[in-house]
Amino acid sequence: MPLNEFDLIARYFAGLTPARDDIRLGIGDDAAVVSVPPGHDLVIATDTLVAGVHFPPDTDPVAIGHKALAVNLSDLAAMGADPAWALLALTLPEADAAWLAAFAEGFGRLASESGIALIGGDTTRGPLTVTVTVHGRVPEGQALTRNGARPGDAIYVSGGLGAAAAALALREADADPDALQASRLRLDYPEPRLALGRALRGLASAAIDISDGLLADLGHLCQASGVGAEIDVDAVPRHPALTQLVRGDDTTWYDWPLAGGDDYELCFTVPDAAQSRIAAVAESTGIALTRIGEITPGEGLECRHADGSAFRPGAGGYQHFGP
Amino acid sequence: MPLNEFDLIARYFAGLTPARDDIRLGIGDDAAVVSVPPGHDLVIATDTLVAGVHFPPDTDPVAIGHKALAVNLSDLAAMGADPAWALLALTLPEADAAWLAAFAEGFGRLASESGIALIGGDTTRGPLTVTVTVHGRVPEGQALTRNGARPGDAIYVSGGLGAAAAALALREADADPDALQASRLRLDYPEPRLALGRALRGLASAAIDISDGLLADLGHLCQASGVGAEIDVDAVPRHPALTQLVRGDDTTWYDWPLAGGDDYELCFTVPDAAQSRIAAVAESTGIALTRIGEITPGEGLECRHADGSAFRPGAGGYQHFGP
Numbered sequence: 001m002p003l004n005e006f007d008l009i010a011r012y013f014a015g016l017t018p019a020r021d022d023i024r025l026g027i028g029d030d031a032a033v034v035s036v037p038p039g040h041d042l043v044i045a046t047d048t049l050v051a052g053v054h055f056p057p058d059t060d061p062v063a064i065g066h067k068a069l070a071v072n073l074s075d076l077a078a079m080g081a082d083p084a085w086a087l088l089a090l091t092l093p094e095a096d097a098a099w100l101a102a103f104a105e106g107f108g109r110l111a112s113e114s115g116i117a118l119i120g121g122d123t124t125r126g127p128l129t130v131t132v133t134v135h136g137r138v139p140e141g142q143a144l145t146r147n148g149a150r151p152g153d154a155i156y157v158s159g160g161l162g163a164a165a166a167a168l169a170l171r172e173a174d175a176d177p178d179a180l181q182a183s184r185l186r187l188d189y190p191e192p193r194l195a196l197g198r199a200l201r202g203l204a205s206a207a208i209d210i211s212d213g214l215l216a217d218l219g220h221l222c223q224a225s226g227v228g229a230e231i232d233v234d235a236v237p238r239h240p241a242l243t244q245l246v247r248g249d250d251t252t253w254y255d256w257p258l259a260g261g262d263d264y265e266l267c268f269t270v271p272d273a274a275q276s277r278i279a280a281v282a283e284s285t286g287i288a289l290t291r292i293g294e295i296t297p298g299e300g301l302e303c304r305h306a307d308g309s310a311f312r313p314g315a316g317g318y319q320h321f322g323p
Numbered sequence: 324m325p326l327n328e329f330d331l332i333a334r335y336f337a338g339l340t341p342a343r344d345d346i347r348l349g350i351g352d353d354a355a356v357v358s359v360p361p362g363h364d365l366v367i368a369t370d371t372l373v374a375g376v377h378f379p380p381d382t383d384p385v386a387i388g389h390k391a392l393a394v395n396l397s398d399l400a401a402m403g404a405d406p407a408w409a410l411l412a413l414t415l416p417e418a419d420a421a422w423l424a425a426f427a428e429g430f431g432r433l434a435s436e437s438g439i440a441l442i443g444g445d446t447t448r449g450p451l452t453v454t455v456t457v458h459g460r461v462p463e464g465q466a467l468t469r470n471g472a473r474p475g476d477a478i479y480v481s482g483g484l485g486a487a488a489a490a491l492a493l494r495e496a497d498a499d500p501d502a503l504q505a506s507r508l509r510l511d512y513p514e515p516r517l518a519l520g521r522a523l524r525g526l527a528s529a530a531i532d533i534s535d536g537l538l539a540d541l542g543h544l545c546q547a548s549g550v551g552a553e554i555d556v557d558a559v560p561r562h563p564a565l566t567q568l569v570r571g572d573d574t575t576w577y578d579w580p581l582a583g584g585d586d587y588e589l590c591f592t593v594p595d596a597a598q599s600r601i602a603a604v605a606e607s608t609g610i611a612l613t614r615i616g617e618i619t620p621g622e623g624l625e626c627r628h629a630d631g632s633a634f635r636p637g638a639g640g641y642q643h644f645g646p
Binding site: 024025028029030031032033034035036038041042043044045046047048049050051052053054074075076078079081085087088089091119120121122124125126127129131133135136138140141143145146147207208209224 | 351352353355375377399401
């Protein structure tokens with residue numbers, strides 16, 4: 001199998017990603033041709049995973065396929081977009097049929113669940129690198145952005161944080177195997193918050209996915225909006241697996257949820273007038289939404305404990321701390 | 324400079340790619356937001372270049388920036404699309420400011436010439452790999468495809484072929500330095516045939532770019548169209564640099580233009596009724612268009628010399644020969 005023939009590689013994906021009637025021409029020509037219905041904007045993101053950098057070398061190829069798409073869908077979720085089409089640029093050391101079938105299985109399962117179709121790509125020989133480009137749709141002018149947060153807006157985060165960072169750090173550790181396994185699932189099979197992003201259209205004033213870590217990404221949101229934030233570090237929701245693996249007096253209790261990264265949850269801000277609708281969104285999506293602080297005038301993040309005392313960040317992982 | 328912050332990397336591109344009024348949100352959020360005007364289809368392609376595979380390690384980063392975009396624009400040209408937006412996924416061993424500035428210069432110059440704006444991307448640490456995803460527009464239903472060739476259609480190719488393959492093969496050779504330099508320019512700075520692609524809308528019955536080599540890509544076109552082809556291998560236009568570097572009785576005289584690859588020219592088919600318009604297209608675009616054969620019923624490529632005798636392909640580079 002020639003590795004530079006994407007048509008051949010794409011056979012592994014046949015039937016695994018959905019058919020869509022907005023695709024005029026899919027895989028097999030110089031480019032794909034698609035149509036965007038009137039009244040909609042197109043949302044486009046791309047993200048690369050490099051072996052040994054973004055996933056451990058022993059990662060199951062099913063998980064690599066899942067995660068390569070998931071990290072991209074997470075960007076669409078943060079914009080409130082409905083997934084439509086994906087392209088896959090796959091650099092592989094060799095054309096390994098078993099690896100490709102497993103990768104396609106992971107990619108295809110999530111694509112099916114998300115309604116996103118694979119419409120094109122490229123395969124090249126080289127060190128294992130996966131770049132996915134995703135396209136989604138939003139009603140015109142309704143994309144969620146980073147720059148709409150205003151002083152007084154409440155800050156929310158979805159799900160529970162810190163488990164993916166724990167999985168990475170504790171891979172070789174002697175710890176509760178069930179909790180390790182649960183945290184490893186968070187690292188390898190992140191679930192993009194697409195339904196939540198959709199539900200936040202017209203409700204959130206700003207949104208971002210927190211793949212770089214909560215504080216770093218909230219810092220990006222604040223910078224884009226020209227505001228600051230006050231965070232209660234004890235209110236930040238921990239993933240259940242983290243609470244089993246780490247004690248509250250360990251610095252990682254704070255480090256991992258605040259700065260560990262690889263949490264594909266959404267952080268978003270909500271104006272006062274819309275607060276009352278948040279509980280309904282949590283219920284309809286089945287995703288926990290936790291209020292962790294408030295947007296302030298000025299700039300920078302101020303982190304406090306529940307008792308009001310100042311929080312001092314730990315040694316590692318805070319290079320992005322502040323605006 | 325943190326290598327995972329595309330916003331920072333993107334500063335090198337600031338002002339180098341054009342502003343466009345169909346971009347609602349460019350670099351700096353989780354995703355870009357763009358709008359497609361009614362009555363248009365969207366054309367999307369992605370291509371990866373890997374160091375040491377797609378360009379020699381000693382390649383000037385200006386050329387890498389140019390070529391990474393050019394090979395993608397060539398796919399848009401083959402579809403007859405007008406370039407609109409690009410995303411750049413850049414994997415780099417280190418954040419080298421001089422390298423990035425040079426890369427951005429090459430990418431930006433071609434982007435400006437082509438009217439394509441950089442709207443997003445990702446940067447990661449790892450072995451040098453460049454994936455570009457491009458988006459173009461065509462009037463609804465007017466994209467050029469591979470599958471419309473019919474028996475009796477004439478086969479044309481643009482420009483002159485074989486120089487890029489010569490540049491790769493003769494890098495260390497003792498040959499005419501001016502011709503070597505000219506062929507190296509074809510390898511490093513391919514010119515996507517965008518104006519030609521546009522002019523072929525409604526005129527060509529099928530089109531493809533011949534990055535994999537003329538015979539391989541014409542084979543793809545024939546296969547997609549369910550037809551065969553007869554080619555006069557002596558009519559295939561050679562690039563002037565090739566004619567200086569190679570003698571007509573050398574096997575490379577045929578091998579490189581027919582199968583060398585890295586020629587970002589277009590091969591296209593034209594029905595009888597439209598033949599008379601080809602000369603005007605060549606004149607308006609300033610690109611030589613050479614008739615090299617004819618589409619036949621059945622399947623497979625039949626290659627003949629000008630005198631009608633059968634052409635037997637050389638040893639190397641013909642693995643894609645035939646359908």
